[in-house]
Amino acid sequence: MPRDYYDELGVAREATPAQIKKAYRKLARQYHPDVNRDDPQAAERFKAVQHAYDILSDKETREAYDRYGHAAEQMGEGGPPPGWPPPGGGGGWEFRGGPGGFGGGGQEFRFTSGGADGADMQDILSQLFGGAAGAGRAQAPSQRGTDYEAELHLSLEEVLAGTTRDLSLTVEDTCTSCRGRGIVPPGQPCAVCGGRGQVRRQQTVRGVKIPAGADNGSTVRLRGKGGAGHGGPPGDINLRIVWREHPFFRPSGDDLECEVPVSLAEASLGGEIPVPTLRGMRTLRIPAGTSSGTRFRIREGGLPSRRAKTTGNLVVRVKVVVPAAEGEAETKAVTEMSARAGDPRAGLWRPQEQ
Ligand SMILES: [Zn+2]
The missing domain is CATH 2.60.260.20 (Urease metallochaperone UreE, N-terminal domain)
Incomplete structure (x- = not known):
């Protein structure tokens, strides 16, 4: 049985909507997964706070909760109350499948404004990220993709003539399913990354051209070949050139x-x-x-x-x-x-x- 939603938010039963909102915002900031990475308890608490606010911030669902308690959420078809569960499912999260659908390429996850909740979430996120989210659609601020570092070992023959290589890298990427948060709405651990927020994958880059005379220890930057951006440009792969030892020279x-x-x-x-x-x-x-x-x-x-x-x-x-x-x-x-x-x-x- 979940905690009493008023207790969860630390407000009195007769709290005004403004008081509930204030309490929620304070707690959401405190337990937000972005400031409590690798803390499953904070993630759980965040989820609970989020849910309590979803219920208590909506006039109809709050009334239903006041009357039926947690049982209100178990009521199925035909039962009260109308407007339950709250529109948007809570939290203002939405999954959007790209052309490839789920699991395919190009899927995209974003925050959307699901009414008043979404706007609040937008404010909280802009503060956490220090960015300014756009009005209306509360998309998380754009983030540039990760830069990857890798070593490329070249024979002296390859240094002399230049070379074209296919690269295979094991890279750590921010999980796109949960955007690195490790949890997905309504607060379940992310199944894609197992709650780590990061996924490891094999990345192949074909036809990487290394010019002749690449200095030992120098870096060749492959622009845009790094991690996918989240609303921002992709990262780079920085290849550090290492000359292989030669048996004769x-x-x-x-x-x-x-x-x-x-x-x-x-x-x-x-x-x-x-x-x-x-x-x-x-x-x-x-x-x-x-x-x-x-x-x-x-x-x-x-x-x-x-x-x-x-x-x-x-x-x-x-x-x-x-x-x-x-x-x-x-x-x-x-x-x-x-x-x-x-x-x-x-x-x-x-x-x-x-
Ligand atoms: Zn994930």
């Missing part, structure tokens, strides 16, 4: 770095060695007597820069692969070559004098 700004092994003969005699780049093989000329660790630059072998409209370089660090000398001839040749070159550590350091 290491990015350094717009430059790429890599290490290329060279043979003793190539290092000693000099020559042309093939070097891989993201754009295919290139030829690197190294001089005679190239030591391990020497760096060479292949112009424009790096990544394109969107800002500077230039292309970085590929920095090749050579690593000389030295085999052990075998046999008399090799030993003699290497020894002679080394002796001729002299001590590689000559002049490297001197003991500090006291």
